[in-house]
Amino acid sequence: RIDPARLWSSLMAMAEVGATPKGGVKRLTLTEVDREGRQRFAGWCEAAGLTLRVDSMGNMFARRPGRDPSRPPVLFGSHLDSQPTGGKFDGALGVIAGLEVMRTLQDLNIETEAPLELVNWTDEEGSRFGHSLMGSGVWAGVYGQDATYALRDGEGVSVIEALEGIGYRGEEPAAPFPADSYFELHIEQGPILEREGMRIGIVTGGQAQVWYDAVVTGQDSHAGTTPPSTRRDALLGAARVVSLVDRLMRARGEDGRGTVGRLQVLPNSCNVIPGEVRFSVEFRHPSGEEIEALAAEFPREARTIADELGLRLELRELFRIPAQPFDPACVALVRDAAARLGLPAREIISGAGHDAIYVARRVPAAMIFTPCKDGLSHNEAESILPEEAADGCQVLFEAVLARANR
Amino acid sequence: RIDPARLWSSLMAMAEVGATPKGGVKRLTLTEVDREGRQRFAGWCEAAGLTLRVDSMGNMFARRPGRDPSRPPVLFGSHLDSQPTGGKFDGALGVIAGLEVMRTLQDLNIETEAPLELVNWTDEEGSRFGHSLMGSGVWAGVYGQDATYALRDGEGVSVIEALEGIGYRGEEPAAPFPADSYFELHIEQGPILEREGMRIGIVTGGQAQVWYDAVVTGQDSHAGTTPPSTRRDALLGAARVVSLVDRLMRARGEDGRGTVGRLQVLPNSCNVIPGEVRFSVEFRHPSGEEIEALAAEFPREARTIADELGLRLELRELFRIPAQPFDPACVALVRDAAARLGLPAREIISGAGHDAIYVARRVPAAMIFTPCKDGLSHNEAESILPEEAADGCQVLFEAVLARANR
Ligand SMILES: NC(=O)NCCC(=O)O
Ligand SMILES: NC(=O)NCCC(=O)O
Numbered sequence: 030r031i032d033p034a035r036l037w038s039s040l041m042a043m044a045e046v047g048a049t050p051k052g053g054v055k056r057l058t059l060t061e062v063d064r065e066g067r068q069r070f071a072g073w074c075e076a077a078g079l080t081l082r083v084d085s086m087g088n089m090f091a092r093r094p095g096r097d098p099s100r101p102p103v104l105f106g107s108h109l110d111s112q113p114t115g116g117k118f119d120g121a122l123g124v125i126a127g128l129e130v131m132r133t134l135q136d137l138n139i140e141t142e143a144p145l146e147l148v149n150w151t152d153e154e155g156s157r158f159g160h161s162l163m164g165s166g167v168w169a170g171v172y173g174q175d176a177t178y179a180l181r182d183g184e185g186v187s188v189i190e191a192l193e194g195i196g197y198r199g200e201e202p203a204a205p206f207p208a209d210s211y212f213e214l215h216i217e218q219g220p221i222l223e224r225e226g227m228r229i230g231i232v233t234g235g236q237a238q239v240w241y242d243a244v245v246t247g248q249d250s251h252a253g254t255t256p257p258s259t260r261r262d263a264l265l266g267a268a269r270v271v272s273l274v275d276r277l278m279r280a281r282g283e284d285g286r287g288t289v290g291r292l293q294v295l296p297n298s299c300n301v302i303p304g305e306v307r308f309s310v311e312f313r314h315p316s317g318e319e320i321e322a323l324a325a326e327f328p329r330e331a332r333t334i335a336d337e338l339g340l341r342l343e344l345r346e347l348f349r350i351p352a353q354p355f356d357p358a359c360v361a362l363v364r365d366a367a368a369r370l371g372l373p374a375r376e377i378i379s380g381a382g383h384d385a386i387y388v389a390r391r392v393p394a395a396m397i398f399t400p401c402k403d404g405l406s407h408n409e410a411e412s413i414l415p416e417e418a419a420d421g422c423q424v425l426f427e428a429v430l431a432r433a434n435r
Numbered sequence: 436r437i438d439p440a441r442l443w444s445s446l447m448a449m450a451e452v453g454a455t456p457k458g459g460v461k462r463l464t465l466t467e468v469d470r471e472g473r474q475r476f477a478g479w480c481e482a483a484g485l486t487l488r489v490d491s492m493g494n495m496f497a498r499r500p501g502r503d504p505s506r507p508p509v510l511f512g513s514h515l516d517s518q519p520t521g522g523k524f525d526g527a528l529g530v531i532a533g534l535e536v537m538r539t540l541q542d543l544n545i546e547t548e549a550p551l552e553l554v555n556w557t558d559e560e561g562s563r564f565g566h567s568l569m570g571s572g573v574w575a576g577v578y579g580q581d582a583t584y585a586l587r588d589g590e591g592v593s594v595i596e597a598l599e600g601i602g603y604r605g606e607e608p609a610a611p612f613p614a615d616s617y618f619e620l621h622i623e624q625g626p627i628l629e630r631e632g633m634r635i636g637i638v639t640g641g642q643a644q645v646w647y648d649a650v651v652t653g654q655d656s657h658a659g660t661t662p663p664s665t666r667r668d669a670l671l672g673a674a675r676v677v678s679l680v681d682r683l684m685r686a687r688g689e690d691g692r693g694t695v696g697r698l699q700v701l702p703n704s705c706n707v708i709p710g711e712v713r714f715s716v717e718f719r720h721p722s723g724e725e726i727e728a729l730a731a732e733f734p735r736e737a738r739t740i741a742d743e744l745g746l747r748l749e750l751r752e753l754f755r756i757p758a759q760p761f762d763p764a765c766v767a768l769v770r771d772a773a774a775r776l777g778l779p780a781r782e783i784i785s786g787a788g789h790d791a792i793y794v795a796r797r798v799p800a801a802m803i804f805t806p807c808k809d810g811l812s813h814n815e816a817e818s819i820l821p822e823e824a825a826d827g828c829q830v831l832f833e834a835v836l837a838r839a840n841r
Contacts, residue, residue, distance in 0.1 A: 272675065
């Protein structure tokens with residue numbers, strides 16, 4: 030069995046990197062703090078006898094050989110980057126639990142049939158460059174590497190500059206290599222498991238999503254002198270679109286998700302009518318048809334708002350992900366492990382995006398969820414219990430072992 | 436008569452300081468660029484034989500002696516700071532035209548009865564520290580100096596740090612000294628004069644205003660996992676308040692003004708439901724009663740919005756300015772000068788705030804407006820014609836001379 034105390038203390042040691050005063054972490058992708066987290070992780074991998082490779086997107090693969098070198102490896106892992114005001118467990122749990130799996134195998138001197146590889150994907154969160162699942166997306170061929178390299182953050186720094194800046198642009202191309210399967214442990218980030226007293230979520234797939242970048246353009250002018258009839262207030266337009274997103278979400282009941290999370294006003298001066306507002310829009314739903322319907326309805330209604338106010342609206346669809354079912358055989362291994370361990374478990378669809386969703390396009394994949402306090406994530410107060418981490422890690426251990434030795 | 440070519444070339448020389456690619460200026464108050472503009476101005480004052488004093492708010496007074504040293508000076512001027520994406524003439528016209536008045540008197544060897552003082556007020560725009568009319572407000576005793584020193588910009592720099600940083604915290608206390616009168620030339624920043632083919636606006640007063648700082652607090656959480664029923668989206672609340680401000684403005688017809696110009700979202704990440712939004716709100720109206728009504732109605736309705744969405748709203752009233760009539764005798768001097776020069780002129784109420792509005796609480800004051808293209812200001816495309824600048828400057832010259840020699 031895995032060592033719950035070692036798992037927890039490594040989780041806490043990783044949480045020191047980018048720790049925030051409110052008890053969360055700020056470990057934005059490809060920053061100096063991310064580099065520090067990666068170095069700490071790399072050191073632990075080396076001590077556990079693993080061999081590290083870094084690919085051209087900065088994805089890290091730490092390999093443990095198997096008895097049969099001709100077999101493709103079983104992959105598992107998650108991400109070490111965080112939101113600007115993120116929690117200690119979102120992503121880190123899956124990576125550090127994967128490390129604990131490797132350490133346990135080393136302690137017990139277990140040799141698996143297939144090789145194992147522990148992965149830390151680059152930029153899962155998407156909050157710095159606007160694309161979530163970036164490293165796994167390029168790896169799986171969903172995003173082109175050149176276009177991804179050219180994305181820029183709010184300060185104008187490109188992905189490739191940031192990668193090279195922290196010394197994590199590796200040699201190996203970021204592209205799918207032959208792999209047996211992929212397992213990812215993650216906190217649920219939602220309220221369902223906790224509410225129902227479940228210890229394990231057997232994740233059957235990810236929901237459909239569509240993301241946009243929006244720019245509303247009006248005209249900067251003086252707040253005190255410009256009469257109502259001649260105003261072209263870009264913020265008023267953006268505000269109505271924010272309300273529209275909420276309305277379209279609620280029209281789909283409790284399964285709907287619609288969010289404007291990022292919004293920037295220009296010139297952002299109290300006595301200037303805003304001439305330009307740039308913001309993000311995203312919708313999610315377990316049903317791909319609902320997302321298709323939203324992708325038709327939202328741009329049309331948003332344009333109507335802009336037209337009514339004499340504003341210009343540029344709407345760029347960043348990506349559209351269909352609902353992604355996981356591999357039934359891999360899901361069954363998770364279900365079996367939870368049952369064997371006597372842990373109350375239920376099937377669940379992931380509300381959040383995860384690297385597993387892109388990896389699943391190339392490799393049979395599954396995920397394991399553990400509860401988190403009040404379903405709260407993307408928040409510094411994100412919190413889980415040591416025994417919840419240990420249960421999730423044990424399920425991961427058993428599923429990976431079963432798959433590698435089949 | 437004043438020298439139109441010299442006036443224009445000095446205006447263009449000042450516009451080089453902080454020039455932006457789109458033809459405007461960014462000369463934010465108390466920055467390095469502001470210091471550069473002040474130094475250029477100080478050099479010109481010295482060359483024109485003026486004696487410069489700087490007060491504890493960085494307000495600059497350039498004095499030309501009169502025949503009778505016992506008489507209080509006639510003041511005139513405006514401000515050299517700009518909006519982040521401001522125009523070349525907002526403020527600079529009044530200061531540089533004042534300099535042209537001084538230079539013309541020097542050229543013609545005219546000695547006035549009363550001394551004259553040309554003023555450059557600190558931070559008229561208010562866009563950096565959130566308080567417009569800051570230097571004149573402290574001078575006139577509307578704002579306390581200590582509280583004003585403690586205001587901070589978006590980067591956390593305080594007013595006093597910024598003042599000392601550019602070496603413009605002067606010896607003399609910022610407080611009203613005996614002065615005969617104050618005249619300020621400014622572009623209208625609105626569409627009225629241009630629409631009616633007027634060359635001069637005889638400003639009879641400033642409109643009433645009320646400004647707020649607002650903070651809406653909800654809860655950061657994951658955009659993909661948080662169901663509609665448990666969301667507390669601070670941006671949704673702010674968006675509804677933006678719509679409310681617009682509705683309250685329009686309910687007052689063409690004379691109403693209501694603007695949210697500045698808005699900041701936290702944590703501002705595309706896949707995080709915003710937990711906090713901070714923004715500015717301001718209303719203006721020629722009638723003080725309408726502003727009193729808005730100051731009762733707006734906070735009440737904004738609170739209802741927040742309550743409905745389960746959000747917390749903090750609303751801090753920054754200031755409330757009653758409608759401020761100018762001094763009839765000073766206004767008459769402006770009217771007479773325009774008439775004598777044969778310039779089409781009309782009475783007008785200022786839509787913008789101006790230093791003259793605070794100075795008028797202590798000293799008889801008046802203002803002169805000139806048209807600006809398309810009524811556009813607080814915009815880099817702000818534009819006026821050389822002859823419009825010259826006409827305004829000539830009216831200023833005559834009004835000041837008449838007052839100083841009466
Ligand atoms: N797991 C997680 O928080 N992913 C971020 C990507 C998203 O779901 O928006
Ligand atoms: N004149 C001018 O633009 N003043 C800025 C203060 C304001 O009216 O908001």
